[in-house]
Amino acid sequence: xxxxDFSPAEREAFTSLLDDTSPAVRKQMLARFLxxxxxxxxxxxxxxxxxxxxxxxxxxxxxxxxxxxxPAAEFRGFIRSLNYELExxxxxxxxxxxxxxxxxxxxxxxxxxxxxxxxxxxxxASVRTRCRxxxxxxxxxxxxxxxxxxxxxxxxxxxxxxxxxxxGLPITLGIVYLLVAQRIGLELEPVGLPGHFMVxxxxxxxxxxxxxxxxxxxxxxxxxxxxxxxxxMEPSIGDLAPSPVREVLCRCCRNLANHCAAAGDERRAVMxxxxxxxxxAAYEPKFRx
Numbered sequence: 180x181x182x183x184d185f186s187p188a189e190r191e192a193f194t195s196l197l198d199d200t201s202p203a204v205r206k207q208m209l210a211r212f213l214x215x216x217x218x219x220x221x222x223x224x225x226x227x228x229x230x231x232x233x234x235x236x237x238x239x240x241x242x243x244x245x246x247x248x249x250p251a252a253e254f255r256g257f258i259r260s261l262n263y264e265l266e267x268x269x270x271x272x273x274x275x276x277x278x279x280x281x282x283x284x285x286x287x288x289x290x291x292x293x294x295x296x297x298x299x300x301x302x303x304a305s306v307r308t309r310c311r312x313x314x315x316x317x318x319x320x321x322x323x324x325x326x327x328x329x330x331x332x333x334x335x336x337x338x339x340x341x342x343x344x345x346x347g348l349p350i351t352l353g354i355v356y357l358l359v360a361q362r363i364g365l366e367l368e369p370v371g372l373p374g375h376f377m378v379x380x381x382x383x384x385x386x387x388x389x390x391x392x393x394x395x396x397x398x399x400x401x402x403x404x405x406x407x408x409x410x411x412m413e414p415s416i417g418d419l420a421p422s423p424v425r426e427v428l429c430r431c432c433r434n435l436a437n438h439c440a441a442a443g444d445e446r447r448a449v450m451x452x453x454x455x456x457x458x459x460a461a462y463e464p465k466f467r468x
Contacts, residue, residue, distance in 0.1 A: 184218045193222065197237045212245055213278035217446070219245065250274040251450060258457045263424040265369070266358055269338040272431060272454075276447065280339045288342050289355075292316060293362035300363070306383040307397070309365050313356065314395030321345060323352060325392040331438045333447075336431050350376040350430060352391035368421035371430055372403065373412050379421055386419070429458040 185193065196204055212219035223245075226238035254271045257263075266289075270282045299312045317323045326335050326346040334340040341347035341355060353369060353376045360367045360378075370379040370388060377398065378389040388398040398406070400419055407414040436451035 185215070185222055190222060194226065194234065197226065197234050197241070208241065209244060210279045212241060213250075216245070216278070250278050254454065255457055258454065258461055261461060263428065265354060265424050265427065268424065268428045269354055269358075269431070272428060272435075273337040273339050275450065276333070276337060276435075277339060285339050285342060289358050289362065292321065292355075292359045295320070296359065296363050306365065306380055307387070309363065310360075310367075310380070310389060310395070310397070313359055313363075313365070314389075317356065317359065317391075318394040323347075323355065323391075324394070325349065325352065331441050333435055333438045333442060333444070336435045336438065348376075348434065349390070349392035350427065350434065353378050354427070356389065356391045356395070369424070369427045370419070371422035371426055372407060372418055373414070374410055375406070376430075377403070379419075381421070388419075425458060425462060429455055432458065 193208070196208060199205070212223070220242070223238045223242050227235050227242060229235055229238075250271070254275050257268060257271050266286075270280070270285060273280055273285075274282075295316050296309075296312050299315065300309055304312075323341075323345045326332065326344075326348070329335070330348070334344070335347045336351055338351060338354060341351045347355075350371075356378050357367055357369060366380070366382045367389075368379045368381060370377045375390075375392075378391060380387050380389070386400055388400070388403050390396045390398060403419060404414050407418065432451045432454040436448050436455060439445075439451060440448035
């Protein structure tokens with residue numbers, strides 16, 4: 180997962196373009212440097228400390244711009260704001276690994292999925308009927324599924340990648356489900372079970388749960404309890420309750436820390452572990468008297 184250093188040919192090409200102040204060139208250079216942040220920083224620092232004064236000035240300009248556009252810093256600011264919103268947080272988290280992702284494209288794809296759901300809903304429709312329509316669109320028409328073959332691939336935890344590849348973890352498939360449901364007026368909640376993630380509905384009489392990793396299978400509370408016991412756990416009532424957005428995003432960071440470590444990407448593993456610590460530190464004062 181670590182990005183390699185620039186090749187000699189790349190360094191030569193970037194050096195030749197460094198003093199080009201054309202907005203289009205600068206935009207492309209910034210995007211490339213963000214994509215290979217470690218290599219770009221090493222290259223730019225070397226030029227900034229070199230003897231060519233004009234190139235050094237331009238290298239410092241890029242270093243300053245890259246600092247202001249630091250996705251990791253933006254996500255830390257989001258964590259510290261305590262103003263958590265699932266779609267915003269998911270996109271900011273994705274940008275820490277995909278700095279050039281177009282958030283507008285992601286929103287447009289979610290809008291498209293929601294629009295297709297609306298086409299298929301015949302009013303008046305119950306909550307369960309609406310959920311069945313979401314299931315049809317996501318899992319049958321679009322082919323979203325759990326990535327059982329490469330479960331620990333870090334890309335499974337990034338919303339834009341899940342939308343593009345149509346596969347992911349229980350939590351990211353659940354996030355897609357929640358964001359589409361939100362767009363069509365469905366009141367659903369994230370449910371962070373021990374070792375698994377589901378979507379919960381608490382607005383239609385008896386609660387029921389949706390397992391996005393299992394093609395949107397509906398589960399009763401009793402079935403969820405049986406599922407957890409089959410995994411060797413003794414569930415509590417609190418396990419069946421909605422999870423705050425903070426916990427959902429923190430869990431995504433924890434997954435990324437573990438999966439990046441398994442992939443040998445130690446730098447990112449440390450970064451995501453730090454995000455987990457930020458979430459825990461930001462929330463800790465809420466428990467103090």
